[in-house]
Amino acid sequence: MKVLVDIKDLIENTIEGSTVFNNLSVLNPEHIPANLPHRETQIKELTVSFKDLILNPGGTSIRTVIVGRTGTGKTVTTKKFGKELQDIANKKGIRLFYVHVNCHRQRTLYLMLMEIAQSLRLPLPNRGLSSQETFKLIYDYLERKNIHLLLTLDEFDYFISTSPVEDIYFLVRIYDELNVNVKRLHYIFIVRELTSLSSLDKSIKDHIIKNVIEFPPYSSFQLYDILQDRIVNEKAFKQNTVTDEAVKFISDIHGADKGGSGNARLAIETLELAGRIADAESSPIITIEHAKKANSKINPEISIITDTIRDLDLHYLLLLKAISSLHKKYEEDFFSMGKVEEEYRNISSLLGEEPRRHTQLFEYIRRLKLMGLIITRHSGKGMRGRTTLISLPVPVSVELENLLDQEIKRRLQKSQVNS
Ligand SMILES: Nc1ncnc2c1ncn2[C@@H]1O[C@H](COP(=O)(O)OP(=O)(O)OP(=O)(O)O)[C@@H](O)[C@H]1O
Ligand SMILES: [Mg+2]
Incomplete structure (x- = not known):
């Protein structure tokens, strides 16, 4: 007769032994990895644009546009940059705050301003305020607390295509029309295409497009490095469970130089799905076959x-x-x-x-x-x-x-x- 401990072992082994994953959360699109391979140039360009926030804070209001197709690391790179710049400023005694607003989630000017207030932990009165009043409260708060705000408006194309012109104008120009000595508000606008800005009035456009940083689609070898970074440094998988051929296959499929879209999100999703397929087949490693199956299941349109x-x-x-x-x-x-x-x-x-x-x-x-x-x-x-x-x-x-x-x-x- 078999003893109970065997069954326990069996169950435990099945639970523990049946997965190639070590830490699934680092494959999540919201995860911000420690390294951002192949975005050094863009981070440098961002730093050049915003270095006055550290060297001469308040001198001018700085704005930069980031342009790149989907999955080229615009969101993750700006978030990382913003956080690091804030840390560096704070260490030097400069009260810099980084706030990242997604225009697709905060659909209106008003919701956007509420989100900014919330990120600054600025309590707003319960009575319904207008956007103007909310902006004024935020602005007074920055003055009072001697804060500089670096504001990223992510998916700004969406805001442009859905908002009334007055709101766009308000957001982009209002600060310049205030007669202030110390400039406390700085912007990063993220868009997928520069043409999305072309519908704007020339006066607004000239104002935004002063400085453009491009995020080109990734090539195969760049995607390879990004995937390896998630595997080796971020430890998404148990050691030695992902074969090199699988990673190469996925990078080649999505690399812009090989006819792919250069989209890192799709590459990471494909890798994750390959892992799930390996698990489902009780395979201890992810092979190129798993990567191929994953690829045939992933439809880029569906993922967006x-x-x-x-x-x-x-x-x-x-x-x-x-x-x-x-x-x-x-x-x-x-x-x-x-x-x-x-x-x-x-x-x-x-x-x-x-x-x-x-x-x-x-x-x-x-x-x-x-x-x-x-x-x-x-x-x-x-x-x-x-x-x-x-x-x-x-x-x-x-x-x-x-x-x-x-x-x-x-x-x-x-x-x-x-x-
Ligand atoms: N250089 C990189 N190094 C590591 N991971 C990256 C890099 N670039 C992108 N990623 C990862 O790829 C995924 C997509 O990146 P991100 O969300 O920043 O793209 P995006 O350009 O903002 O796309 P969209 O236009 O669709 O919003 C995320 O999981 C992100 O962490
Ligand atoms: Mg994004």
Whole structure:
């Protein structure tokens, strides 16, 4: 007869022995690694732009634009730079604060200003303040506490495409119009393409595009170094579990010099998925075969969409769910706004959520389109009147459905906790 300890061993071994991962969290897109291979030049350029914050703080208001395609390290590099510069300044007795705002999460000027106040731990009164009043409070606070603020506006293209011109103008110009001796506010604008700024007024544009730092797509050997850094220095995996061929394969697939997009996020995601596949097959190592399987599963479009969905508010998610559920029910490519709205109302009422009004939904649809989460077109002749037709840019998959359900559940739980 077998003794119990064998079973315990078996279970323990299975739990402990069945994974190639050592620390999954360092593969998370939010993780900031200690090293940033192949971004030394950009960090140097940033330092040159902002060195007066250390050498001669308050002399001028400094602004820099960062440009680069998705996954080229814009966010991670600025966050790291901001934090380090803040540390260096603080050690020298300069009260520099680094604040990183994502314009996609903080969708309006007002939400952005609230986020800045919160990062500065500046309490705001409960009564509804206007953006102007909030800005004034922030600015007075900087003066009072002798603080310099380095503000990064990440995904600034999104702010430009969705905000009223007055808000953009306010954000970019207001500080210059104040007659202050000590300049305390400094900006980094992050965009994917410089052309996103071309719709702006010349006066605003000239103001922003004084200094541009480019983040080119990564080549294969650069991606190789980035992946190796996560493996060796950040210890994402147990020792000697990732074969060199697997890392080379992934770097080659995504390297810009070999026809890939040069996107480090995709490369890291592929590596993580390869690890999960190895685990699922109870393989103690990640082979090139696992990397190939992972690659065939990763769709770059889906990965961007997934990221965006995680930031959405409840009713945007409900609308997306309505569209995906229509796609499942009927084998049609496009659905009329009316149909989408009806499905959305059904889903909302099932969840006990008050549906938003028609005009509001139109605005949501417009924004979902800007985010690339839906595609729309106008109905041609034949239908009564012209109506907007809506579709999803990717096929409805189990993963997409699960993601939507999971995010909707999370929002509902959160609103229960808050009420
Ligand atoms: N040089 C690098 N060294 C290490 N990791 C990197 C490097 N560049 C990017 N990464 C990693 O790749 C992923 C994507 O980087 P990041 O989010 O900074 O891209 P981005 O340029 O901001 O993309 P997007 O335009 O989509 O916001 C992150 O996990 C980041 O940590
Ligand atoms: Mg980013």
